[in-house]
Amino acid sequence: MKNPINRFLARSLAIICAICIGVFGMLAHYLNRQSEETISQLGNIYMAGMNERISKHFETMTEHRLTQMETLVTTIPKAYLDDREALQNWLVYNAQARGFESAAYYYPDGSMEMLYGGEVTPAGPQDFLNSMQNGESRIAVGFNQAGELITLIGAPVEVDLPGKEDCIGLVGELPLSYISETLSLDEEDSIIYSFVIRKDGSFVVRTYDAFRNNYFERVQAMYSEENGKSVETYISELRQAMDAGEDYSTIMNIDGERRHIYCSALPNSVWYLISFMPYGALNESVETLGTRSLVSALIGCVVILLSLLMIFIKYSRLSWAQMQELEEARQAAEQASKSKSEFLSNMSHDIRTPMNAIVGMTAIASANLDNPQQVRNCLKKITLSSKHLLGLINDVLDMSKIESGKMTLNLERVSLREVMDSLVSIVQPQVRAKEQSFNVFIYDITSENVYCDGVRLNQILLNLLSNAVKYTPNGGSIQVTVHEEVSPKGEDYVRIRFLVKDNGIGMSEEYQSHIFESFSREDSKRVHRTEGTGLGMAITKCIVDAMEGEITVKSRQGEGSEFQVVLDLERCTEQEEEMILPDWSMLVVDDDQQLCESTVSSLRSIGIRAEWALDGESAVKLVSRHHREHSDYHIILLDWKLPDMDGIATARELRRQLGDEVPILLISAYDWSEIEEEARAAGISGFLSKPLFRSTLYHGLKHYVSADEARQPRPEKPVADLSGRRILVAEDNELNWEVASELLGSLGVELEWAENGKLCVEMFQKAQSGWYDAILMDIRMPVMNGYEASDAIRAMDRPDAGLPIIAMTADAFSEDIQRCLEHGMNAHIAKPIDIKEVARVLKKVLDL
Amino acid sequence: MTLEACYAALGGDYKDVCGRLCGERLVKKFVLKFLDDPSFGLLRDAMEAQNWGEAFRAAHTIKGMCLNLSFTRLGTSSSALCEALRHGYTPEAEPLFRQTVEDYEATAAAIRAFRTEEEGA
Numbered sequence: 001m002k003n004p005i006n007r008f009l010a011r012s013l014a015i016i017c018a019i020c021i022g023v024f025g026m027l028a029h030y031l032n033r034q035s036e037e038t039i040s041q042l043g044n045i046y047m048a049g050m051n052e053r054i055s056k057h058f059e060t061m062t063e064h065r066l067t068q069m070e071t072l073v074t075t076i077p078k079a080y081l082d083d084r085e086a087l088q089n090w091l092v093y094n095a096q097a098r099g100f101e102s103a104a105y106y107y108p109d110g111s112m113e114m115l116y117g118g119e120v121t122p123a124g125p126q127d128f129l130n131s132m133q134n135g136e137s138r139i140a141v142g143f144n145q146a147g148e149l150i151t152l153i154g155a156p157v158e159v160d161l162p163g164k165e166d167c168i169g170l171v172g173e174l175p176l177s178y179i180s181e182t183l184s185l186d187e188e189d190s191i192i193y194s195f196v197i198r199k200d201g202s203f204v205v206r207t208y209d210a211f212r213n214n215y216f217e218r219v220q221a222m223y224s225e226e227n228g229k230s231v232e233t234y235i236s237e238l239r240q241a242m243d244a245g246e247d248y249s250t251i252m253n254i255d256g257e258r259r260h261i262y263c264s265a266l267p268n269s270v271w272y273l274i275s276f277m278p279y280g281a282l283n284e285s286v287e288t289l290g291t292r293s294l295v296s297a298l299i300g301c302v303v304i305l306l307s308l309l310m311i312f313i314k315y316s317r318l319s320w321a322q323m324q325e326l327e328e329a330r331q332a333a334e335q336a337s338k339s340k341s342e343f344l345s346n347m348s349h350d351i352r353t354p355m356n357a358i359v360g361m362t363a364i365a366s367a368n369l370d371n372p373q374q375v376r377n378c379l380k381k382i383t384l385s386s387k388h389l390l391g392l393i394n395d396v397l398d399m400s401k402i403e404s405g406k407m408t409l410n411l412e413r414v415s416l417r418e419v420m421d422s423l424v425s426i427v428q429p430q431v432r433a434k435e436q437s438f439n440v441f442i443y444d445i446t447s448e449n450v451y452c453d454g455v456r457l458n459q460i461l462l463n464l465l466s467n468a469v470k471y472t473p474n475g476g477s478i479q480v481t482v483h484e485e486v487s488p489k490g491e492d493y494v495r496i497r498f499l500v501k502d503n504g505i506g507m508s509e510e511y512q513s514h515i516f517e518s519f520s521r522e523d524s525k526r527v528h529r530t531e532g533t534g535l536g537m538a539i540t541k542c543i544v545d546a547m548e549g550e551i552t553v554k555s556r557q558g559e560g561s562e563f564q565v566v567l568d569l570e571r572c573t574e575q576e577e578e579m580i581l582p583d584w585s586m587l588v589v590d591d592d593q594q595l596c597e598s599t600v601s602s603l604r605s606i607g608i609r610a611e612w613a614l615d616g617e618s619a620v621k622l623v624s625r626h627h628r629e630h631s632d633y634h635i636i637l638l639d640w641k642l643p644d645m646d647g648i649a650t651a652r653e654l655r656r657q658l659g660d661e662v663p664i665l666l667i668s669a670y671d672w673s674e675i676e677e678e679a680r681a682a683g684i685s686g687f688l689s690k691p692l693f694r695s696t697l698y699h700g701l702k703h704y705v706s707a708d709e710a711r712q713p714r715p716e717k718p719v720a721d722l723s724g725r726r727i728l729v730a731e732d733n734e735l736n737w738e739v740a741s742e743l744l745g746s747l748g749v750e751l752e753w754a755e756n757g758k759l760c761v762e763m764f765q766k767a768q769s770g771w772y773d774a775i776l777m778d779i780r781m782p783v784m785n786g787y788e789a790s791d792a793i794r795a796m797d798r799p800d801a802g803l804p805i806i807a808m809t810a811d812a813f814s815e816d817i818q819r820c821l822e823h824g825m826n827a828h829i830a831k832p833i834d835i836k837e838v839a840r841v842l843k844k845v846l847d848l
Numbered sequence: 849m850t851l852e853a854c855y856a857a858l859g860g861d862y863k864d865v866c867g868r869l870c871g872e873r874l875v876k877k878f879v880l881k882f883l884d885d886p887s888f889g890l891l892r893d894a895m896e897a898q899n900w901g902e903a904f905r906a907a908h909t910i911k912g913m914c915l916n917l918s919f920t921r922l923g924t925s926s927s928a929l930c931e932a933l934r935h936g937y938t939p940e941a942e943p944l945f946r947q948t949v950e951d952y953e954a955t956a957a958a959i960r961a962f963r964t965e966e967e968g969a
Contacts, residue, residue, distance in 0.1 A: 832915035
């Protein structure tokens with residue numbers, strides 16, 4: 001994803017990389033240079049020391065020889081100065097004794113007269129002559145008779161020698177190796193080698209691999225430029241240094257190898273010692289050092305770059321994730337706002353339509369005031385539109401209440417049978433209008449009564465069911481199933497599974513994923529004609545969530561939908577009315593086997609033996625067999641919709657065989673009134689509305705208990721004794737007080753009347769502790785209302801300040817109940833006063 | 849005129865009230881007493897004086913009595929009036945009040961007719 005942050009990151013990464021590489025490169029280069037310079041300085045110092053040592057040694061050795069020669073001259077005994085023969089013998093003897101190979105007199109013209117040995121000639125006769133004439137001793141190189149190089153030692157003679165008055169000096173011959181040895185020029189194990197040259201570059205001694213006569217020639221041939229210094233510069237610099245008598249040091253490339261060169265003058269001669277140290281060895285270590293420092297610099301560079309890169313990658317990932325989150329949040333917010341605006345526009349449309357109808361119909365009605373038929377018609381339509389409008393607004397209010405978390409569940413005793421019955425009767429007209437087939441199945445319900453918010457439960461089921469009706473085309477089928485299962489919450493609970501199934505238009509997978517979101521309605525042409533707020537499923541989901549239940553949906557487009565609601569509800573453990581019927585034998589006919597089995601087991605639980613059949617024909621067979629065996633069923637339950645032979649036809653056939661005695665009851669989820677006439681004509685005696693709860697069966701069948709079969713009603717369970725209890729009734733209305741007093745009086749309760757909250761508080765305060773067992777409190781009273789009275793009583797400092805207070809009011813909204821409980825009251829009874837309910841609640845709060 | 853007919857005339861649920869009050873005796877007693885109840889007068893005065901809080905309470909009391917006596921019709925209108933006044937005055941209160949008055953008059957007329965016959969008998 002291209003974004004400014006990433007671009008910035010990439011750019012700064014590149015810049016930092018470049019800076020890093022540059023800095024490290026320069027550092028490496030600088031260090032390299034530094035180490036090179038250091039090495040060269042070291043070489044200089046070393047070479048200077050070497051040269052000095054060699055020159056010192058040379059000086060010592062030559063001086064020794066020169067001194068020998070000088071002493072030879074100066075120590076000539078006086079006696080021999082006159083005797084030419086003796087002098088010559090003495091000189092020869094002494095010179096030989098000092099190891100000279102030959103000796104000669106030296107004359108001012110440069111000629112020599114041999115004392116002994118072969119003739120010698122100096123290699124540089126003029127230099128030699130000059131020195132001797134100046135009275136300086138000198139060492140020089142010369143040639144012997146064979147033309148070999150030799151060393152010449154010359155010392156001036158200042159006395160006149162007999163017969164040799166011209167002689168200016170004595171010259172002695174030494175082998176050439178003397179110089180080489182003295183200068184240690186041929187030390188093979190040393191890495192240093194040296195040449196001895198004259199000022200003009202000619203070699204005095206050619207050592208090492210020098211074969212040319214002149215060093216400068218060698219330089220021209222073998223040396224090449226180094227560090228920008230050309231060979232010519234080198235030669236001229238060398239010459240200048242020689243002229244100035246200074247030491248000279250440089251680095252040149254010889255034979256492709258860098259060498260350190262050091263040149264210094266040798267004493268007692270006109271020679272110069274040039275030493276060479278190849279950089280080979282040094283170079284290697286220097287290069288190793290350089291390479292190492294370069295490598296470490298590179299490694300450091302790479303490490304830093306890598307860590308930088310990692311930081312950058314990490315950072316860019318983090319920022320990417322953040323961007324992603326932001327993007328998601330933005331999309332969610334956009335989606336929400338889009339849904340809301342869509343909802344608003346839908347709503348406006350949905351509200352406008354009925355509103356228009358109301359306005360229009362009102363106008364028509366006002367224009368036709370003298371035509372009652374027309375007005376009635378208009379009013380009917382206005383009523384319908386208003387109801388629809390009210391429904392819409394209720395939904396919206398409900399939703400906003402749920403969204404702001406203000407929904408409270410009002411747990412009360414709920415009969416599943418009543419819930420299902422009312423549900424069936426509500427949808428029946430719609431189902432009939434669309435000619436849909438509708439069926440309700442109840443399986444294995446053992447606890448008909450549970451604690452639940454009945455209104456909300458009704459809302460859930462009605463929502464699902466009316467959706468099913470709405471989205472199923474004419475002639476489709478709709479089915480409601482209720483199962484009871486073991487609840488994971490414990491024995492006091494039952495898990496109730498409601499299934500609402502249709503074969504309508506279904507939903508797309510995509511829509512199913514957000515069907516429970518607010519303001520959603522599938523956006524396709526098929527549903528545009530269907531009105532609604534799109535809040536129904538969201539509200540349903542919220543209620544199910546509040547009940548800690550679960551709602552799921554399975555659907556395929558064009559095949560239908562199946563909604564499943566699972567709730568864990570607390571069993572109502574109150575004593576149910578004892579339901580026992582005589583020991584009849586019955587037949588249940590329904591095409592659903594599970595329903596048959598469930599019904600048979602319900603019947604067994606109320607004391608009836610029953611058999612079942614899945615279709616009309618087998619039912620007829622069973623009945624005729626029993627008839628032949630003179631053991632007719634007492635009652636037959638017959639489903640209306642049966643395969644092949646429907647309930648009516650089956651009934652007709654049964655009547656033909658059985659006569660009129662056995663009651664045949666039709667069971668169906670349809671409205672009885674539609675088919676009553678036809679059914680009666682076919683001999684059906686009555687009707688039981690599905691779903692078939694145990695109590696449905698009991699109440700439906702008990703009419704058929706004949707007088708002789710009717711058992712004596714069992715002695716009723718003793719009603720917990722309330723007599724003698726004293727109850728304070730706070731009620732402002734006399735008539736209501738009298739009703740309460742009459743009804744509660746029949747329970748043997750003693751009642752006292754307070755006309756408003758203030759009186760109630762005063763009476764309670766005056767009475768001794770424990771005088772009253774409970775207070776029945778109206779809420780809306782003059783002077784002081786029920787809430788304030790309850791607060792005042794609860795705030796009193798007396799042992800019975802916590803006595804049961806029961807609110808009794810004509811308001812029965814869950815908010816009111818909530819408020820009563822908030823004000824410290826124990827329970828709530830809705831008016832009208834129902835003696836059974838009051839007794840139940842009293843017993844509950846008094847722990848009876 | 850029987851009590852049942854009286855209930856039919858005033859729009860009440862006779863069966864329900866008999867079930868709850870355990871027979872006709874008490875029903876008759878309370879129905880006759882209904883005429884003496886001051887709540888309706890209170891309601892009317894409060895509406896005239898525009899004392900909405902008091903009017904709400906009076907309507908609420910009437911609603912409570914109607915529930916106890918299963919006077920469905922008057923109960924419905926007084927209950928609607930009650931809701932319209934619960935949080936103070938709303939414009940709906942006026943027509944609902946008129947409806948309540950109408951229903952009350954009808955109820956009272958039916959009861960009076962019943963009483964006359966009872967006394968005559």
